[in-house]
Amino acid sequence: MTRTTESSQSVSNDEVRSFWDGNPVAAEGIAAEPGTPEFYARFDAIREDDDCEAYDYSDMIHGYSTSAGKRVLDxxxxxxxxxxxYAMHGAEVEGVDITPKAIELSRRRFELAGLEGSFQTTDGEKLPFPDNHFDIACSMGVLHHIEDPSPMVAEMYRVLKPGGKLIAMLYYRYSWKTIVIIRLKRLVHPKYRGKTQQQALNMNDGDDCPLALVYSKAEAKDLFSAFERHRFRLNQLSWKQLLLIPPLARLLKxxxxxxxxxFFARRLGWNLYIEAYKPLDTTSG
Known part of the structure; x- marks a missing residue:
């Protein structure tokens, strides 16, 4: 499934790699040096804050606590x-990423925590694993930064066992952020004035982020059409975002x-979570 940006700009994997190698996720907002214990502690606190993705919600999505003995790919x-x-609960884990920096940071996290895991650099269009190998394959907040993620999805399908679970997160087309906040920023924020909606969406992950696409549930189902039993959830809409008045949100929190x-996060959240399964019978269709 090929998606084009609003401006019909073509974005290469090399551009994506260059940006994320120089801008590891959330590193800009963390004072500690990436790779230090302080960095991971601060990252985890931000990640597990309820305005982002509380740990129990993440466990519901991923099933960490029931993953012992399973092979998991991210x-x-x-x-x-x-x-x-996953590794803390006894899963056998493998990670791939388009940037060497991410692989370095993942290995360092596991080293500091005394965990076992394997990590490799690849753009995901040719995964270095055999067919029918993993019980779970996930990709969280990644595929929407790729102009055409369909080769990566096909590879995830290939390496999953029949009956294996796919877990993915994409940005949601009909979120409060997309339909209200981004449009308001384009009207009132100097940095966003004159930007197209697509250009403003790209800036969600950094001013120079080359691409951030949004998906409807129908578009997500089309992207993962080889899978079955699709289930969708929405999350990540803070009261500060919804009320648009930070002091009022802090007072009422x-x-x-x-x-x-x-109620609102479950219908207008920024994060669209997809759960689906590789068919047990992969010989038909």
Whole structure:
């Protein structure tokens, strides 16, 4: 499935690699040096904050606590957070990423935590694993940065065992952030004025991020059409984003439900989670 940006700009994997190698996920907002214990501690605290993705919600999505003995692949492993949670519960984990920096950070995280895991640099279009090898293949917040992720999805399908689970996260086309916040920024924020909607979306992950696509549920199902039993969930819409008045959100937060549990996040969240399965019978169709 090939997606084109609003401006019909072509974005190469080399551009994507260059940006993320120089801008590891969340590193800009963390004072500690990437690869230090302080960096991982701060990253994990931000990652597990309820305004992002509380740990119990992440466990519900991934099934860390029931993964003992399973083979798990993460395509676009970042600094190894997700795989470390699987490994802590006894899973056998493999991570791949397009950037050498991510592989370095993942290996360092595992070394510091005394965990076992294997990591390799690849763009994901040709995974270095045999057919029908993994019980779980995940890719969280990665595929929407690739202009055409279909070769990566095909490889994830290939290396999953029949009946194996796919877990992915994409940015949601009809999120509050897409339809309200990004458009407001284009009207009132000097940095965003004059930008197209696509250019403003790209800037979500850094001013120079080359690409950030958004998907509807139908588009996501089309991307993962080789799989079956698709299930979708939405999350990540903080009260600060929803109310648009940070002081009011801080005042009301003690009496409001958790961000990950509220009615609005489940319908207008930025993160679209997809769960699907490789068919047991892969000889037909």
């Amino acid at each position: 395509v676009g492993c970042g600094n190894g957070y997700v795989l470390s949670r 003690p009496v409001l439900p958790r961000s990950s549990d509220n």
